[in-house]
Amino acid sequence: MAETVVAKEKKGGLLGKEEMKLLKDPLHSNNPVTIQVLGICSALAVTGSVYKSLVMSIALIFVCALSSLIISLLRNSIPNAIRMIVQLLVIAGLVQVVEITLGAFAYSAYEQLSVFIGLIITNCIVMGRLEAFAMGNKPWQAFLDGVGNGLGYGFILVAMAIVREMFGKGTFMGWQIMPDAYVLNNLMVLPASSLFVIGVFIWIQRAADPSLVDKS
Amino acid sequence: MGESFNIFIKAAFIDNMILAYFLGMCSYLAVSKTVKTAVGLGLAVIFVLGMTMPINWAINTYLLADGAIIEGVNLTFLRLILFIAVIASMVQLVEMVIEKVSPALYNSLGIFLPLITVNCSILGGSLFAVSREYAFGESIAFGLGSGLGWFLAIIAIAAIREKLRTADIPPALRGLGIAFILTGLMGMAFMSLAGLNPADFN
Amino acid sequence: MEGKSNIYLYVLKMTLVMAAILAVLSNSLDPITQQNRADAKKKAILSCIPDDGIDLSNTESVKSVYDNSVTMFAVSANGTVYNDSPESLEAINAFAIDGAKKYKTLAELNLANEEKKSEKNRVYPVYKYKKGESYTYVVAIRGNGLWDKIWAYIALESDLNTIAGVFFDHKGETPGLGAEIKDSEAFKTTFKGKKVFNSESAVAVNVVKKGVKNEDYDVNGIAGATVTCDGVTDMFKSGMAYYTAYFAKEKNS
Numbered sequence: 001m002a003e004t005v006v007a008k009e010k011k012g013g014l015l016g017k018e019e020m021k022l023l024k025d026p027l028h029s030n031n032p033v034t035i036q037v038l039g040i041c042s043a044l045a046v047t048g049s050v051y052k053s054l055v056m057s058i059a060l061i062f063v064c065a066l067s068s069l070i071i072s073l074l075r076n077s078i079p080n081a082i083r084m085i086v087q088l089l090v091i092a093g094l095v096q097v098v099e100i101t102l103g104a105f106a107y108s109a110y111e112q113l114s115v116f117i118g119l120i121i122t123n124c125i126v127m128g129r130l131e132a133f134a135m136g137n138k139p140w141q142a143f144l145d146g147v148g149n150g151l152g153y154g155f156i157l158v159a160m161a162i163v164r165e166m167f168g169k170g171t172f173m174g175w176q177i178m179p180d181a182y183v184l185n186n187l188m189v190l191p192a193s194s195l196f197v198i199g200v201f202i203w204i205q206r207a208a209d210p211s212l213v214d215k216s
Numbered sequence: 217m218g219e220s221f222n223i224f225i226k227a228a229f230i231d232n233m234i235l236a237y238f239l240g241m242c243s244y245l246a247v248s249k250t251v252k253t254a255v256g257l258g259l260a261v262i263f264v265l266g267m268t269m270p271i272n273w274a275i276n277t278y279l280l281a282d283g284a285i286i287e288g289v290n291l292t293f294l295r296l297i298l299f300i301a302v303i304a305s306m307v308q309l310v311e312m313v314i315e316k317v318s319p320a321l322y323n324s325l326g327i328f329l330p331l332i333t334v335n336c337s338i339l340g341g342s343l344f345a346v347s348r349e350y351a352f353g354e355s356i357a358f359g360l361g362s363g364l365g366w367f368l369a370i371i372a373i374a375a376i377r378e379k380l381r382t383a384d385i386p387p388a389l390r391g392l393g394i395a396f397i398l399t400g401l402m403g404m405a406f407m408s409l410a411g412l413n414p415a416d417f418n
Numbered sequence: 419m420e421g422k423s424n425i426y427l428y429v430l431k432m433t434l435v436m437a438a439i440l441a442v443l444s445n446s447l448d449p450i451t452q453q454n455r456a457d458a459k460k461k462a463i464l465s466c467i468p469d470d471g472i473d474l475s476n477t478e479s480v481k482s483v484y485d486n487s488v489t490m491f492a493v494s495a496n497g498t499v500y501n502d503s504p505e506s507l508e509a510i511n512a513f514a515i516d517g518a519k520k521y522k523t524l525a526e527l528n529l530a531n532e533e534k535k536s537e538k539n540r541v542y543p544v545y546k547y548k549k550g551e552s553y554t555y556v557v558a559i560r561g562n563g564l565w566d567k568i569w570a571y572i573a574l575e576s577d578l579n580t581i582a583g584v585f586f587d588h589k590g591e592t593p594g595l596g597a598e599i600k601d602s603e604a605f606k607t608t609f610k611g612k613k614v615f616n617s618e619s620a621v622a623v624n625v626v627k628k629g630v631k632n633e634d635y636d637v638n639g640i641a642g643a644t645v646t647c648d649g650v651t652d653m654f655k656s657g658m659a660y661y662t663a664y665f666a667k668e669k670n671s
Contacts, residue, residue, distance in 0.1 A: 048593055077428075078428075079424060079425045079428055081425060082425050082428070082429060085429065086428075086429070086432060089429075089432055089433065089436060090432075090436075093436040093439070093440060096440050097439075097440070097443060100440070100443050100444050100447050100448070100451075101443075101447065103447065103448070103450075103451035103454065104447040104448075104450035104451050104454070105450075107451065107454035107455070107457075107458060108458075110451075110454075111458070168594065186594045186595075186642075189593045189594030190592070190593065190594060191593070
């Protein structure tokens with residue numbers, strides 16, 4: 001009885017243990033932003049409001065998951081010499097799709113994010129996962145890895161945005177949640193504050209889990 | 217000519233790619249452990265920015281814009297792909313040059329040289345030049361200025377981090393955490409330059 | 419190396435597939451984006467008008483209010499009025515030299531493009547809002563903030579002097595400081611009731627730093643955003659000057 005149980009888990013299936021690991025690890029122990037140090041640029045620039053962070057996260061999950069899927073499907077036919085170029089082409093195409101779609105269906109987000117949508121192409125998370133995982137794994141696993149890392153990124157982004165918007169503007173998604181007597185903390189509205197917030201997040205994360213501390 | 221110079225100064229100090237817009241963070245954090253590698257990468261970035269900016273400007277104006285090739289044909293949906301292709305080729309070129317000229321630097325930079333392709337500041341610079349509708353000369357000035365700004369920022373943080381190696385920092389903050397907080401402080405310091413209009417000194 | 423042609427072929431195939439997908443998507447969705455842009459502009463114009471009856475919460479009502487109550491035309495600095503007709507459009511487009519774009523409809527008129535023309539060739543938009551028997555006039559002005567361009571829609575009462583409402587926007591002012599000209603409702607409300615021109619017909623609206631001295635013309639500035647606020651004052655001075663000939667004409671008619 002025990003043998004069949006173990007064998008079933010090893011096979012994986014759609015959402016077996018290995019697959020769930022792909023979705024869960026990037027949320028904490030292998031977080032793309034705080035541990036792998038990828039995707040920092042946009043994490044700092046768009047976290048002024050929760051709305052912008054949400055749209056950015058959804059866009060990134062879309063690009064990361066689909067590009068991982070496509071590259072994994074193509075992985076055996078890509079000539080090695082142009083590996084990076086093919087990856088970039090796929091990513092650039094997907095990001096352009098996102099930009100066109102946002103312009104039509106979420107114009108307000110499109111206006112606010114402007115240049116940063118295009119910059120998803122250079123978001124190290126997408127490229128990093130393609131090289132590190134999608135090139136050497138099966139499509140479904142690669143897709144899940146893309147989703148997982150996108151979620152890890154989104155988690156940090158939205159958390160930062162909640163802090164910055166709450167203390168800086170007193171609102172959440174535009175609705176006021178701080179009492180009228182609260183004096184708005186203007187530092188939180190300035191872009192430099194996201195660096196302080198992320199520094200503190202890293203501090204908290206590593207203090208809570210000492211295995212993540214930088215030993216160098 | 218005067219306008220281009222103003223844009224150069226603004227891009228280097230006031231509109232600093234890293235400290236004002238936070239573009240190019242990944243390699244900035246990874247390569248700033250020693251000043252030597254920081255200098256090497258910084259120079260490569262100046263070159264790539266200075267070269268790709270005018271090329272991408274030309275592509276955007278003469279190929280992609282509304283009615284550029286044929287009246288009524290708008291190819292802006294190809295912009296991102298073409299821009300990144302130009303950047304990838306330019307980085308390939310820089311790699312070959314550095315490998316010939318200074319193999320030691322080539323080795324110490326390692327993976328980060330090809331990673332300039334995905335350095336947000338390079339693509340970001342080209343996209344800014346398009347959205348701000350710079351002229352040709354202005355885009356070159358903007359490219360060189362942004363590169364210089366990036367170079368200065370990475371050297372500054374590398375110098376600070378070298379000194380920090382002997383400082384007593386809480387374990388959970390060591391490495392990445394303190395680097396972020398430092399950059400934040402530098403960013404705030406640079407904000408004091410806002411409002412400086414180089415044109416006023418002409 | 420036989421691999422080389424293989425490589426080029428691969429990249430070519432990929433690029434063609436992607437370009438095809440993007441072309442299809444772009445052609446079908448771009449018109450919607452253009453429409454969104456136009457709707458955002460209409461909403462901005464209507465937001466200056468102090469009419470509680472206007473519902474700006476959804477695009478349908480914005481469009482219906484705009485189409486029913488707003489007439490748009492363009493004026494030049496010497497007072498010539500261009501209405502929304504093909505002849506007028508042709509006349510305006512005749513000025514499109516030095517890299518300025520031509521317009522397909524009058525609604526496309528935008529100041530960023532006009533600034534490429536020399537001053538005497540520029541035209542400026544006026545949006546006339548009618549409610550019952552009274553009119554509110556919305557004009558557009560453009561200037562320089564701290565980092566980049568700023569622009570505004572200013573709604574004037576029928577005396578063409580008292581401000582009824584304002585809408586500010588900017589390319590890249592500092593969030594929390596200069597950007598407050600767009601985000602702060604309080605800042606925008608203080609413009610209501612102020613007069614643009616003084617008794618000598620000079621632009622007197624002034625965003626001040628230390629405190630309001632003249633109730634008719636002064637508006638309290640935003641703390642920490644002096645350069646942006648000075649930019650707003652200058653924008654009024656230069657922008658409103660283009661409309662004085664038209665205002666004089668309209669007042670006498």
